[in-house]
Amino acid sequence: MPIFDQGYQHWSGTLSSHSMRWWAITRHGVRVGLRSWIVRIALLLSWIPAGFLAFFLSIWGLLERKSELVAPLLPLLGFLDPAVLENPQNYRVEFWTLCFDQFLAFELFFSMVMVLIIGPSLISQDLRFNAMPLYFSRPMRRIDYFVGKLGIIAAFLGLVLVVPSLMAYVLGLLFSLDLTILRDTLLLLLSCIAYGVVIVLSAGTLMLALSSLSRNSRFVALFWLGLWFVSSIVGAVLKTVDTEQRRHAHFRRVYEAENAEPMAIPTNRDEQRQQQQARREQRRNIEEEFSANELKSAKSNWRPLLSYAGNLSRIGQALLNTDASWRRLAESRPENNRQRFMLENMGPQYPWYWSAITLAGLFGLSVVVLNFRIRSLDRLK
Amino acid sequence: MKPIVVFHEVSKWYGNVIGINKLSISIPAGVTGLLGPNGAGKSTLLQLATGQLCPSQGSVRVLEQEVWNNPGLNRYIGLCPEQDAFYEWMTGLDFVQTCARLSGMNQSASKEAAERAIYSVGMTKNSRRAIRGYSKGMRQRIKLAQALVHDPEVLFLDEPLTGTDPVARRDLMDIVLRLGAGGKSVLVSSHVLHEVQSLTPNIILLNRGRLLAEGHVRQIRELIDKHPHQIVLICDEYRKLAGRVLAWDDVESVRVMPRERGVTVETRSPDAFYQRLPALALEPGLALNEVYSDDDNLEAVFKYLVNA
Amino acid sequence: MLFQLENVTKTYGAVTALNNLSVAVPSGAVGLLGPNGSGKTTMIRTLLGLIPVDTGSGSILDLDFRSQQLNIRRLVGFAPEDECLFPRVPSVEFVAYAGELVGMSTKDALQRSHEVLDYVGLGEARYRQVESYSTGMKQRLKLASAIVHDPKLLILDEPTNGMDPAGRDEILQLARDLAHNKGMSLVFSSHLLPDVESVCEHVIVLGAGKLLAEGKISELKQVHRHRYEVRLKAEPGVFAGRLQALGCLVDYRDDLLLVQVPDGETQQMIWRAAAENREQIRSLRPQRSTLEEVFLKAVEHA
Numbered sequence: 001m002p003i004f005d006q007g008y009q010h011w012s013g014t015l016s017s018h019s020m021r022w023w024a025i026t027r028h029g030v031r032v033g034l035r036s037w038i039v040r041i042a043l044l045l046s047w048i049p050a051g052f053l054a055f056f057l058s059i060w061g062l063l064e065r066k067s068e069l070v071a072p073l074l075p076l077l078g079f080l081d082p083a084v085l086e087n088p089q090n091y092r093v094e095f096w097t098l099c100f101d102q103f104l105a106f107e108l109f110f111s112m113v114m115v116l117i118i119g120p121s122l123i124s125q126d127l128r129f130n131a132m133p134l135y136f137s138r139p140m141r142r143i144d145y146f147v148g149k150l151g152i153i154a155a156f157l158g159l160v161l162v163v164p165s166l167m168a169y170v171l172g173l174l175f176s177l178d179l180t181i182l183r184d185t186l187l188l189l190l191s192c193i194a195y196g197v198v199i200v201l202s203a204g205t206l207m208l209a210l211s212s213l214s215r216n217s218r219f220v221a222l223f224w225l226g227l228w229f230v231s232s233i234v235g236a237v238l239k240t241v242d243t244e245q246r247r248h249a250h251f252r253r254v255y256e257a258e259n260a261e262p263m264a265i266p267t268n269r270d271e272q273r274q275q276q277q278a279r280r281e282q283r284r285n286i287e288e289e290f291s292a293n294e295l296k297s298a299k300s301n302w303r304p305l306l307s308y309a310g311n312l313s314r315i316g317q318a319l320l321n322t323d324a325s326w327r328r329l330a331e332s333r334p335e336n337n338r339q340r341f342m343l344e345n346m347g348p349q350y351p352w353y354w355s356a357i358t359l360a361g362l363f364g365l366s367v368v369v370l371n372f373r374i375r376s377l378d379r380l381k
Numbered sequence: 382m383k384p385i386v387v388f389h390e391v392s393k394w395y396g397n398v399i400g401i402n403k404l405s406i407s408i409p410a411g412v413t414g415l416l417g418p419n420g421a422g423k424s425t426l427l428q429l430a431t432g433q434l435c436p437s438q439g440s441v442r443v444l445e446q447e448v449w450n451n452p453g454l455n456r457y458i459g460l461c462p463e464q465d466a467f468y469e470w471m472t473g474l475d476f477v478q479t480c481a482r483l484s485g486m487n488q489s490a491s492k493e494a495a496e497r498a499i500y501s502v503g504m505t506k507n508s509r510r511a512i513r514g515y516s517k518g519m520r521q522r523i524k525l526a527q528a529l530v531h532d533p534e535v536l537f538l539d540e541p542l543t544g545t546d547p548v549a550r551r552d553l554m555d556i557v558l559r560l561g562a563g564g565k566s567v568l569v570s571s572h573v574l575h576e577v578q579s580l581t582p583n584i585i586l587l588n589r590g591r592l593l594a595e596g597h598v599r600q601i602r603e604l605i606d607k608h609p610h611q612i613v614l615i616c617d618e619y620r621k622l623a624g625r626v627l628a629w630d631d632v633e634s635v636r637v638m639p640r641e642r643g644v645t646v647e648t649r650s651p652d653a654f655y656q657r658l659p660a661l662a663l664e665p666g667l668a669l670n671e672v673y674s675d676d677d678n679l680e681a682v683f684k685y686l687v688n689a
Numbered sequence: 690m691l692f693q694l695e696n697v698t699k700t701y702g703a704v705t706a707l708n709n710l711s712v713a714v715p716s717g718a719v720g721l722l723g724p725n726g727s728g729k730t731t732m733i734r735t736l737l738g739l740i741p742v743d744t745g746s747g748s749i750l751d752l753d754f755r756s757q758q759l760n761i762r763r764l765v766g767f768a769p770e771d772e773c774l775f776p777r778v779p780s781v782e783f784v785a786y787a788g789e790l791v792g793m794s795t796k797d798a799l800q801r802s803h804e805v806l807d808y809v810g811l812g813e814a815r816y817r818q819v820e821s822y823s824t825g826m827k828q829r830l831k832l833a834s835a836i837v838h839d840p841k842l843l844i845l846d847e848p849t850n851g852m853d854p855a856g857r858d859e860i861l862q863l864a865r866d867l868a869h870n871k872g873m874s875l876v877f878s879s880h881l882l883p884d885v886e887s888v889c890e891h892v893i894v895l896g897a898g899k900l901l902a903e904g905k906i907s908e909l910k911q912v913h914r915h916r917y918e919v920r921l922k923a924e925p926g927v928f929a930g931r932l933q934a935l936g937c938l939v940d941y942r943d944d945l946l947l948v949q950v951p952d953g954e955t956q957q958m959i960w961r962a963a964a965e966n967r968e969q970i971r972s973l974r975p976q977r978s979t980l981e982e983v984f985l986k987a988v989e990h991a
Contacts, residue, residue, distance in 0.1 A: 028789070138791050
């Protein structure tokens with residue numbers, strides 16, 4: 001036929017199976033998200049900590065091999081214990097763990113920022129522009145819709161958290177040229193990825209639930225910011241108030257101890273020095289006792305639970321087992337400084353499953369809210 | 382007939398965009414239809430006529446007074462706008478009563494007027510429910526009620542029948558016809574041509590902010606001589622009829638319609654053509670079963686004028 | 690059979706949306722009429738398999754709507770009443786996304802999207818964002834996104850709502866073309882009866898969840914024999930008198946004369962009277978009930 005019908009043609013292609021329907025939503029959302037220059041800049045910024053992580057891991061690798069490249073940096077590493085510098089391999093796991101821990105702290109921040117940027121409009125725009133009939137008149141169930149939208153958040157958080165972790169790990173591995181690292185630290189990498197999954201599930205569903213509550217993405221963004229900052233501040237304030245009470249008592253004891261017995265007036269320089277040293281020793285012991293008590297009471301201190309980001313980082317802390325690393329490092333510290341060292345560096349000490357329960361509760365709440373807000377089309381108009 | 386609404390050389394522009402361009406019309410009492418494609422300036426015209434906008438040029442007078450900056454005149458004007466903006470928590474009765482009070486009636490008079498207005502639009506049964514639960518048709522009725530509650534002289538209705546089902550439509554059209562017959566002036570702006578046609582033959586046609594045509598539909602049609610009239614004749618012997626008709630001078634073309642068993646005739650002199658028809662119908666074998674013109678309605682007039 | 694419902698009942702709390710409804714509809718273009726609250730929306734949702742019904746059974750395109758809901762939606766396209774968009778995308782992407790959501794692959798969806806946009810007449814504007822479209826264009830876009838996966842049944846819910854006459858014409862033309870020439874079945878739900886008449890052959894009237902009337906439009910609009918609608922050029926009063934003198938029953942409606950000629954006579958009687966009195970008849974048609982009359986009668990009888 002020389003002249004072809006320009007009008008409507010029929011189409012007889014194949015339709016994919018129903019289980020892949022969420023993928024279309026995720027793909028579309030990621031494509032639309034990547035168009036925004038804000039998102040792209042945020043992604044680039046979030047990769048900077050990964051660069052630093054790779055750098056530090058490589059330095060450590062060189063240190064282990066005692067290569068000359070590291071020699072000029074040795075004076076800078078003076079803050080590390082000589083025991084560590086002499087035998088880096090022993091402390092490998094600890095070092096890697098703590099580096100990743102710090103890295104993940106940064107990336108948690110960037111994850112929350114990324115969720116703030118791409119999250120609010122995911123469902124609220126669909127509500128605002130009344131796109132629900134378009135979605136649900138197609139062969140799709142609500143669960144596909146939710147999983148698809150969660151997939152968008154997962155994709156971006158993956159780019160922020162998981163991909164940089166992997167790349168930094170591989171770089172560190174390459175610089176160490178030692179495959180035994182794999183055996184030691186593979187668990188670490190897996191924990192990182194597990195942490196990423198936890199963040200996606202928790203922050204993702206929470207953001208989706210918030211997004212479904214309003215038609216205006218700006219309100220949702222503000223609410224998310226509020227939740228993040230306000231909860232952190234409240235947790236920190238309560239914790240400080242609590243700590244200050246005890247520290248107050250502690251200082252009173254120090255003062256009392258120092259002025260309990262009248263000091264003999266030193267006659268010469270030596271005696272003065274001795275006295276001062278004794279006083280310092282005393283102070284340090286009391287400080288140590290205080291730190292030990294703090295550590296003990298921290299085990300049941302529920303106040304950090306109030307901070308949402310704090311809960312997430314507590315889970316990270318548990319997954320990476322940073323407490324063990326700090327404990328090991330503390331062993332190389334002088335006796336009377338250990339507790340203080342641990343108190344200053346370890347994170348909150350309450351049991352990790354408290355955080356897990358809190359996050360699970362939030363997850364459940366989010367699911368309930370989503371279920372309620374997006375009721376498909378089975379309702380009276 | 383004294384014109385109720387008079388636009389004199391009115392223009393309205395928004396920055397560079399012109400809404401109304403040197404419009405001069407006078408709208409008499411009775412029902413008038415306001416038509417035009419999207420962007421023709423119908424909403425602007427209604428807003429100018431109700432005093433919501435100030436004309437950039439020219440004057441708008443309703444009941445012989447300037448509308449702009451004349452809140453007292455609102456006592457005599459009723460507006461049924463296109464948008465759906467209610468206080469959703471109020472009941473229908475509350476809402477109409479509030480509008481009545483806003484136009485200056487006291488508490489008892491407003492309640493009575495509200496109930497009367499609601500009765501006239503057929504919403505008495507549902508007037509004590511919150512507006513939140515109303516269907517589209519009910520909302521349109523309440524909107525009309527609030528426009529009528531203070532018994533205005535002039536009514537402006539912007540798309541009053543959108544979204545209403547045929548039952549509600551019939552009721553609302555009856556109300557409008559009654560108002561027009563009762564001496565009020567009603568200007569109905571609508572897209573739905575056949576509804577306007579059932580309401581009134583007097584129309585104002587706008588296009589791109591200018592007045593395109595004004596008056597009785599058929600008179601307008603007759604003035605459009607660019608397009609020849611198309612008249613359909615249904616007859617058993619339609620081919621013989623075609624031959625007969627072609628002999629006439631004013632016939633420009635004849636199209637045969639075998640499925641309907643008739644012919645469509647194009648003529649530039651419809652008057653002369655129709656005059657000859659009865660004689661033609663009585664000729665042997667040429668009994669005319671049906672005669673009608675597709676042009677004799679608003680849709681055709683609109684199409685010819687706007688697409689010209 | 691396009692679709693059939695048997696004794697379907699659906700209640701929302703105290704409100705009964707569908708009340709023991711049974712209907713069977715053949716393929717083709719069918720109009721769905723009914724006052725507000727009659728259950729049209731609920732019936733459409735039932736047809737799409739979106740809601741569970743309390744009792745009853747039925748099938749659409751030979752698929753049981755209680756168990757094959759997802760499969761039904763692969764074969765059905767739906768253009769809802771309200772404005773709905775996926776924001777911040779150009780319309781090609783919009784329609785392609787709509788196709789992907791049904792399960793088309795990306796390439797198929799994109800190719801089909803272009804085709805369909807050409808068909809509905811949005812070819813020129815296809816790279817613009819959807820928010821910038823006029824009402825008429827948005828309606829056509831909705832239609833395009835409903836047919837991108839080539840459904841066998843297209844459900845249009847108030848497609849000409851709020852459109853100006855030119856826009857309405859375009860949509861009706863597209864609907865007619867799809868239904869009559871391209872073999873797609875159509876369910877056309879609307880309040881504007883002339884629109885329904887110009888597209889559909891078959892019609893269903895619902896009221897309070899029940900079926901009030903159904904059938905072919907041409908059959909429902911009965912022709913009244915011996916009754917004619919006559920419009921004159923001049924005022925009809927004088928001519929009416931003449932016709933009555935000749936034995937006709939004459940009634941007025943708007944500017945028409947409703948003439949009932951006595952038995953045995955035809956419209957020739959009217960022509961004769963016109964010729965004798967030098968009256969110009971502008972229109973003479975056998976009286977047919979309009980679809981609006983059919984509708985109102987059906988609703989009244991309920």
